[in-house]
Amino acid sequence: MPSNEPTRFADLLAQCERSAVHLEMRDVYAVDKEKGPFAEWQAGFRHDPADRASWWRPWLDLVAETVSRGVVIRRARIVSEPVSDYIRYEHSGTFTNTEAGEQVRWLPRRRASDLALPGNDFWLFDDRLVRWNHFAGDGSSQGPEHTTDPSAVKLCGEAFEAVWGRGVPHDLYEIR
Template identity: 45%
Template sequence: MLKVAKHTALHLEMRDAYDPSHPAYRDFLSGGSGWYEMKNWRQIVQDAVGRGVTIRRVRVVSEPLSDYIRWEHMLTAQNVAAGEDVRWLPRERAWDLMLPGADFWLFDHKLVMFNFCAGDGTEIPEEKSSNDPAVVARCLTAFEQVWERAIPHEQYKLP
């Protein structure tokens, strides 16, 4: 969907782990660098930003951080270099926010796509989407409330 976004793409992430089988993550867990080039994603982001799309991503995270989030934090410089604006919000600072039950992307303030994972972080291929104005408005409000409290990537120091 990012390839067809015209103005904005907002991404709210609220899990402490995603794909536990990713080879670079497995490398990170075994003491390796865990580094990998996100070439395809960077190109998609750069193309969207080149079309004038603003991409904002905010992650609600538990502290102390999970291994997965520490790994993800290390890789986030690539997201930022590609043109994403990324922020982090410690979960304890989100306690009074009413957030959706799943991560989502919100495109052009018109379409929400929800992403689902199993308990271990494995992605469930089923996605749900909605262009219902009430659902879009609730997700936009949730995103903006988290964004307002969140810490820019460059300032978020690993606890």
């Protein structure tokens, strides 16, 4: 990665001028099964859309600020059906992302079989910088990697747009 590129995610979004897209392709990400938001959700907790103060968090501030500058933030999730409990959890809380201004679509994995997809989840900023998200088999983060390689940027841009074109908008996607 060029040394003049920021490495902190907040800095990447702060320098973004037009678009930030995120492709997620895992059915489970590392979660603490004993405590934390996922465990609370499994125990029956659900965010109350009317009580914004209870669920608004720094990530949503960052999204809202970025969107207010005219940057379009889109997230696409490729999911296996029937979905995992973790995807049910993500789906139930995604209204917070959309409230902040993020656009989200869901694509059943069976509808992605003929798409050329990169091997890892990623963010693509302004069609010029890719931030790969590397994960271990248990879903734990193995850290990011950045590239401005034109072939990687092209692959990620085309993959994202293909998934986005087939994806179902969040408010229309029904969990199976």
